[in-house]
Amino acid sequence: ASGRNGGQIVNGYSRDLDVIAARYGETAGQLIGGMALEGGNIIRERVAKYNIDCHLVNGGLFAAFTQKQMRGLEHHRDVWASYGHHSLEMVDQAGLAAHVVTDQYVGGLIDHLGGHIHPLNLVQGEAAALESLGGQIFENSPVIAVDTGTQPVVKTAGGEVRAKHVLVCGNAYLGNLLPELATKIMPVSTQVLATEPLGDEAARLLPSNVCVEDCNYVLDYYRRTADNRILYGGGIVYGGADSVAIRAKIIPHMLKTFPSLKNARIDFTWSGNFALTLTRFPQVGKLSPNVYYSHGCSGHGVTTTHLLGRLLGEAVAGSPARFDVLAALPYYPFPGGKMFRVPLTALGAWYYGLRDRFGV
Numbered sequence: 001a002s003g004r005n006g007g008q009i010v011n012g013y014s015r016d017l018d019v020i021a022a023r024y025g026e027t028a029g030q031l032i033g034g035m036a037l038e039g040g041n042i043i044r045e046r047v048a049k050y051n052i053d054c055h056l057v058n059g060g061l062f063a064a065f066t067q068k069q070m071r072g073l074e075h076h077r078d079v080w081a082s083y084g085h086h087s088l089e090m091v092d093q094a095g096l097a098a099h100v101v102t103d104q105y106v107g108g109l110i111d112h113l114g115g116h117i118h119p120l121n122l123v124q125g126e127a128a129a130l131e132s133l134g135g136q137i138f139e140n141s142p143v144i145a146v147d148t149g150t151q152p153v154v155k156t157a158g159g160e161v162r163a164k165h166v167l168v169c170g171n172a173y174l175g176n177l178l179p180e181l182a183t184k185i186m187p188v189s190t191q192v193l194a195t196e197p198l199g200d201e202a203a204r205l206l207p208s209n210v211c212v213e214d215c216n217y218v219l220d221y222y223r224r225t226a227d228n229r230i231l232y233g234g235g236i237v238y239g240g241a242d243s244v245a246i247r248a249k250i251i252p253h254m255l256k257t258f259p260s261l262k263n264a265r266i267d268f269t270w271s272g273n274f275a276l277t278l279t280r281f282p283q284v285g286k287l288s289p290n291v292y293y294s295h296g297c298s299g300h301g302v303t304t305t306h307l308l309g310r311l312l313g314e315a316v317a318g319s320p321a322r323f324d325v326l327a328a329l330p331y332y333p334f335p336g337g338k339m340f341r342v343p344l345t346a347l348g349a350w351y352y353g354l355r356d357r358f359g360v
Contacts, residue, residue: 003120004272005302006192006221006233008211009043010060011087011114012036014280014298018079023279024329031325033083037113039303042310043122050132052125055226059210060114061091063105069215073109087113099208102257116211116223119302143170143177148288165316168293169309171301172273178293183333184283185275185296191246192233192272193254194225196265202228205258220253230254230261237271246271274301278332284308285327292316292323 013020017036021029047056064070070090077088089110096105127137147153152166168178172187202224206212211223220234232254235246246269255262277283277296282304284294292312297304315323 002272002301003123004192004270005119005274006190006211006223006231007116007119007302008060008213008221008223009040009115009117009302010213010300011040011085011111011303012080012300013282013304014300016076016079017083020281023281028325028329030083031322033085035307035322036080036083037085037087038310039305039307040113040115042306043117043303046126046129047117047122050125050129052122052129054117054119054121054125056115056117057209057211058112058115059208060111060116061099061108061210061212062111063096063100063108063212063214065105065214065216067106070107072215073107077109087111097207099206099210100212101205101207104257105214110210114211117302118226146178146291148291150288150290152288152291164290166291167312167316168287168291169295169305169312171295171297171305172275174295178287180287181293181295184331185277186334187273188276189237189271189273190233191235191237191250192231192270193246193250193266194268195230195232195261196267197228198230198261198264199228201260202230205230205260220257222254222257229267230258230264232257274299278334281329282308282326283329283331284311284323285331 013032013036017029017033020032024032044056046052047054062073064073074090077090080086080088089112091099091108091110093105093107096108099108099110131137141156141158143154143156145155146166146168147155148166152163154161154163154166168174168181170177172185174181174185176182203209206224209224211221213219213221218234218236220232222230222232225231232250234253235249247266250269251266275296276298280298281296282294282298283296284292286292292315294308294312297308311323311326314320
């Protein structure tokens with residue numbers, strides 16, 4: 001869980017369901033497709049059950065710059081419908097004005113079961129719920145080693161914990177703690193800013209209060225906040241290095257989308273890392289019979305971490321059927337190892353960024 005992400009409930013995965021089925025087979029594809037909405041549903045269930053005040057709003061928009069991207073969105077809608085998911089609705093350019101006021105897009109796709117939340121409020125609410133159920137959270141206790149033997153031991157500078165089961169969910173912040181996992185993911189930094197409170201202007205720019213992400217490979221994402229700011233994110237830095245110039249990177253994108261914000265004060269900027277996998281699909285598995293892991297949501301962490309958490313819980317509780325299907329999938333390390341994974345992946349991103357720029 002994270003309090004620094006963009007707060008967008010984006011259903012599904014970083015690859016579409018038909019691509020996943022073609023890669024992993026129909027049996028796995030049907031299971032994965034059937035779970036595509038589950039992460040978002042878990043969030044809504046917990047918000048209601050534990051009365052978490054995280055400013056939950058329904059509705060997310062995928063915005064297209066080109067007709068080619070519109071055709072891709074139509075394909076996405078049709079694929080999801082084939083799995084029984086019917087929450088997606090195409091919107092033409094005229095219809096976009098009800099959701100986002102900009103001349104950047106030719107149309108889009110609304111996911112009525114998407115949405116957005118205040119991510120820090122969500123994670124704090126979930127932490128409070130865990131503690132109310134008897135769970136314990138130890139902050140400021142970095143793990144320095146994990147013994148993955150038959151009696152797992154988690155070691156910290158101040159002591160150690162022996163457990164029947166250990167779940168490794170360090171994601172982009174795992175470092176070299178477990179080298180066998182470090183080669184399978186790459187930390188990627190994304191940058192976010194928040195304007196000053198804008199009063200009625202925020203609602204004018206985003207009238208229906210949906211969150212938005214565009215269809216480019218290196219995409220922008222943004223939404224209104226409960227106190228009428230515009231939260232705007234984008235940009236990626238492979239390897240996870242924090243950007244030294246978040247404003248210089250993000251503000252030009254924001255002003256291209258919303259020129260009326262040229263004089264808006266920027267109150268906050270921050271960055272954070274997500275874990276990218278080679279296939280852009282999350283990974284789960286076991287390092288030993290009692291040590292489990294999950295990581296690599298590849299930009300869909302708000303929803304997918306909740307789904308993977310449920311699968312981990314099922315496995316530990318003795319019902320591993322769904323976990324086992326995902327754990328049996330082939331997971332590959334990045335080519336070139338840790339030394340070359342960043343430049344090779346950045347080269348690929350540069351290529352796709354050029355395609356975005358020229359609309360091909």
